[in-house]
Amino acid sequence: MLQCENLVLRQDAFSLTADLTFAGRALTALIGPSGAGKSTLLNAIAGFLVPASGRVLLDDKDLTHLPPGDRPISILFQDNNLFPHLTVAQNVGLAVRPRLRLSAPELARIDDVLSQVGLHGLADRRPAELSGGQQSRAALARVLLADRPVVLLDEPFAALGPGLKDEMLDLVQTILVSQERRVIMVTHDPADALRIADETVLLADGAAAAPTATGPLFAAPPPALAAYLGKMG
Numbered sequence: 001m002l003q004c005e006n007l008v009l010r011q012d013a014f015s016l017t018a019d020l021t022f023a024g025r026a027l028t029a030l031i032g033p034s035g036a037g038k039s040t041l042l043n044a045i046a047g048f049l050v051p052a053s054g055r056v057l058l059d060d061k062d063l064t065h066l067p068p069g070d071r072p073i074s075i076l077f078q079d080n081n082l083f084p085h086l087t088v089a090q091n092v093g094l095a096v097r098p099r100l101r102l103s104a105p106e107l108a109r110i111d112d113v114l115s116q117v118g119l120h121g122l123a124d125r126r127p128a129e130l131s132g133g134q135q136s137r138a139a140l141a142r143v144l145l146a147d148r149p150v151v152l153l154d155e156p157f158a159a160l161g162p163g164l165k166d167e168m169l170d171l172v173q174t175i176l177v178s179q180e181r182r183v184i185m186v187t188h189d190p191a192d193a194l195r196i197a198d199e200t201v202l203l204a205d206g207a208a209a210a211p212t213a214t215g216p217l218f219a220a221p222p223p224a225l226a227a228y229l230g231k232m233g
């Protein structure tokens with residue numbers, strides 16, 4: 001169970017409060033207007049932003065003051081998930097060996113995760129030799145190899161066309177959720193949340209609302225969500 005306990009997050013004049021429990025093994029979407037603090041909240045969970053107050057807990061263990069690399073958390077961003085000078089296998093291997101001295105069992109495991117994401121046979125390519133969708137799959141393969149229980153997605157598929165984005169969302173659901181990872185996904189798009197998120201957290205007006213079942217939330221949106229959906233037209 002992941003908890004944001006009485007968190008207050010500040011970035012210059014911006015402030016966000018979050019008192020949330022991400023229970024069970026659900027996939028949660030974070031949605032809300034631009035600048036509402038979606039990335040800020042993910043960064044605090046991942047350890048890139050120190051809270052002004054409050055705690056981040058995973059299964060009752062206090063993570064608040066652990067550096068990002070020591071947290072049992074993987075994060076995927078929209079950009080810069082892959083190093084251009086490294087092959088796909090090396091990019092994925094960074095998850096387990098920062099210096100890339102990979103053992104035979106590790107190389108076999110890399111082959112295995114590449115197959116899981118549909119990149120069998122492309123291990124020796126460089127990112128520039130892959131399509132956008134294949135690059136996303138390679139980044140996801142690294143998350144699989146890292147094998148951390150919490151996975152944070154900060155709109156990693158936003159640059160893909162709608163068909164490819166849906167394919168990646170489905171892959172996230174079928175692989176990560178079936179492996180019982182705790183996935184929290186930032187999105188601008190209600191369709192993404194409705195497609196794969198069991199529950200959704202609305203961020204608006206400086207606060208994160210409690211996680212709510214996604215279908216019912218969008219079927220009867222509270223005023224702040226209705227305003228956001230209205231602006232999306």
Ligand SMILES: Nc1ncnc2c1ncn2[C@@H]1O[C@H](COP(=O)(O)OP(=O)(O)OP(=O)(O)O)[C@@H](O)[C@H]1O
Nearest residue numbers: 011012014032033034035036037038039040041188
């Ligand atoms: N490094 C920073 N320094 C100062 N202010 C920042 C910094 N990063 C973000 N902010 C501010 O914090 C607020 C929340 O930003 P954040 O990126 O978390 O919003 P978001 O909901 O993820 O937005 P978007 O949907 O546009 O990505 C914004 O007002 C932003 O200007």
